[in-house]
Amino acid sequence: MRTISTERVVLEPQSAAHAEEMFEVLSDPAIYEHENAPPESVEWLRERYQKLETRRSADGTQHWLNWVIRVPTSELIGYVQATVHPDGRAAIAYELGSRWWGRALAAAAVRAMIPVLVEDYGVRRLYAVFKRTNHRSQRLLVRLGFSPAAPALEEALGVEPDELLMVREAA
DSSP, X not given: OOOEEOSSOEEEEOOGGGHHHHHXXXXXXXXXXXXOOOOSOHHHHHHHHHHHTTOBOTTSOSEEEEEEEEOTTOOEEEEEEEXXXXXXXXXXXXXXXXXXXXXXXXXXXXXXXXXXXXXXXXXXXXXXXXXXXXXHHHHHHHHTTOEEOOHHHHHXXXXXXXXXXXXEEOO
């Protein structure tokens, strides 16, 4: 993995060394309005990040790519990630602290990640799954060229009834 820099954001390969800064970002209760829960502790997050530093699934078939997002002030504001499958598709996700919402920084981070997924990992199609009630994510993905997947694809990928799957071609 490599660091990705743009005018608006810098994506650093996530490591255990980011746990303390990310714990602060991920402790924002607003980001759990639709799902999940904050990390249990800095130590728990550090251990999780350490496991993810392999950048591969246990069976070696998937690339697990995780970047933390920094803004020009060097402040860490969240993360973007991609799980790259052997068939050329990548499931993406992102999370930013709520004070950074509405500034198009998540879009900038995802836009910066996509060419690396295509060039370095052969990704041809991008997927994102989120809770149907998360209209903020849906608007972001639409702006990035994603569209709702066909119900048959949602079913094939095991998308839950309260979730929405959006897809786009990577190139």
